[in-house]
Amino acid sequence: MNKKFFIPLIAFAALAGLMLFGLSNDPKLIPSPFIGKPAPEFNLPRLDKPGETLSVDDMKGKVWILNLWASWCVSCRAEHRVLSDLIAKEKIPTVGLNYKDYGTEDYGDAAKQWLDTLGNPYYAVVIDKDGMAGIDWGVVGVPETFIMDKKGIVRYKFTGPVYQEAVDKTLIPLLEKLRKEEG
Amino acid sequence: MIPRLFIIAFTLLLFASAQAVKIEFHSFENKQQEKLYLQLIAELRCVKCQNQNLAESNAELAKDMRDKAYQIIISGGTRDDVIKYMTDRYGEFVLYRPRFGLKTILLWVGPAVFLLLSLMFLIKLIKKQQKEPVAPLSERDRESVRKLLDSKDT
Numbered sequence: 001m002n003k004k005f006f007i008p009l010i011a012f013a014a015l016a017g018l019m020l021f022g023l024s025n026d027p028k029l030i031p032s033p034f035i036g037k038p039a040p041e042f043n044l045p046r047l048d049k050p051g052e053t054l055s056v057d058d059m060k061g062k063v064w065i066l067n068l069w070a071s072w073c074v075s076c077r078a079e080h081r082v083l084s085d086l087i088a089k090e091k092i093p094t095v096g097l098n099y100k101d102y103g104t105e106d107y108g109d110a111a112k113q114w115l116d117t118l119g120n121p122y123y124a125v126v127i128d129k130d131g132m133a134g135i136d137w138g139v140v141g142v143p144e145t146f147i148m149d150k151k152g153i154v155r156y157k158f159t160g161p162v163y164q165e166a167v168d169k170t171l172i173p174l175l176e177k178l179r180k181e182e183g
Numbered sequence: 184m185i186p187r188l189f190i191i192a193f194t195l196l197l198f199a200s201a202q203a204v205k206i207e208f209h210s211f212e213n214k215q216q217e218k219l220y221l222q223l224i225a226e227l228r229c230v231k232c233q234n235q236n237l238a239e240s241n242a243e244l245a246k247d248m249r250d251k252a253y254q255i256i257i258s259g260g261t262r263d264d265v266i267k268y269m270t271d272r273y274g275e276f277v278l279y280r281p282r283f284g285l286k287t288i289l290l291w292v293g294p295a296v297f298l299l300l301s302l303m304f305l306i307k308l309i310k311k312q313q314k315e316p317v318a319p320l321s322e323r324d325r326e327s328v329r330k331l332l333d334s335k336d337t
Contacts, residue, residue: 027233033274040272100243131247138272140230140244 032138032146032157039066039148042133044126047102047111054095054124059148063178065094066146067122068139070101071110076143077118079161083145084121086167090175096122099142100131147174150183207246209253216256223252223265228277236279 034040043055067083069076087094102111115125128134137146145158156174158166211217221238227248229240237245237252248269255265269277281287320328 030230030274030276033271131243132251135244135247135251135272140273 028140029159030140032154034138034146034154035157037154039146039152039154040133040136042097042126042128042136044097044128044133047098047125047127048115048120048122049124054126056152059093059095060152061150061183062093063150063175064123064148065092066097066137066148067094068097068099068134068137068142068144070099070107070142071114072101072107073099073142075161077114079143079163080118080121082162082164082167084119086162086171087121090172092175093123094121096120096125097133097137098125098127099134099139100129102127103129147171147178149178149181207249211257219262220253220256223256223262224249226279227252227265227269228279230273230277 039056041056043053046052046054065087083094086092098111101107102109111125126133131139134142137144140159143161145162146154147156147158149155155178156171158171162171209217209220211220224237227237229235229237229242229245229248231242231244232240235242235245237249251268252265255268266278275281275286281290283291
């Protein structure tokens with residue numbers, strides 16, 4: 001049989017294969033350009049200790065997590081228990097960045113009530129009222145979770161609510177590895 | 184000299200539902216800044232609603248990104264400053280007009296290469312067809328054609 005007969009078939013199969021690959025690609029998972037780079041600085045007022053501020057520099061020297069959340073964010077509620085368990089189990093200092101929530105016209109002190117009701121697992125909670133620190137960290141949508149090493153380099157970004165399987169298979173092994181690294 | 188003020192209203196936002204309409208006002212020191220701003224927000228992608236640029240998008244994040252672009256421009260930043268700020272945080276992905284580089288070379292030259300290849304293929308095909316002599320009809324073929332033409336049923 002003429003070999004040329006198969007050319008359209010092969011072309012079709014290749015195109016279908018590419019499209020199938022495209023389907024499994026989540027466009028929301030934008031790779032963070034911060035991986036391997038120093039964590040962006042912020043110096044923000046604390047929600048848990050009014051009058052005090054916390055900066056990224058304060059976290060230097062230890063492996064730590066930054067979790068962007070808001071009381072208006074449904075999936076933050078969904079990840080809250082998983083995240084709290086992780087923090088308690090690994091005793092990992094975690095900074096909660098309250099994104100466009102506390103003190104805003106729309107949400108007032110809903111963030112405070114949220115923490116009072118669901119529990120506050122964070123080492124510190126900072127207020128990013130106008131979302132500008134969020135943008136500095138390249139926020140797309142809360143929740144987002146970053147892991148920093150002892151040198152203050154961003155090593156990992158998790159987009160969306162963390163779930164148990166990701167914690168067990170990815171986050172905990174990574175945290176343990178980072179803790180063994182030199183400061 | 185009193186700086187001339189240029190005010191931009193986002194008439195684009197009028198397409199949104201009535202409750203969502205918020206008009207942003209930005210004043211610039213000169214026409215260049217205004218032009219740069221408008222150009223940039225048309226060229227940068229909203230990472231929240233990914234098929235819209237910053238100018239078209241109603242997402243809150245797009246508004247924040249517009250504000251950031253505005254702040255950089257108004258404090259004397261150039262086009263490259265804004266692009267750098269955005270790509271440092273969101274990657275090349277925010278650029279609707281990708282830079283010409285190793286990673287994006289396929290995007291830029293791909294279509295041209297594809298067009299050239301198709302043209303070459305087409306020319307080759309036409310030339311080949313011109314060369315091939317058309318076999319003359321045999322007497323048997325003529326007979327069957329005649330039969331078909333003469334038959335009464337259409």
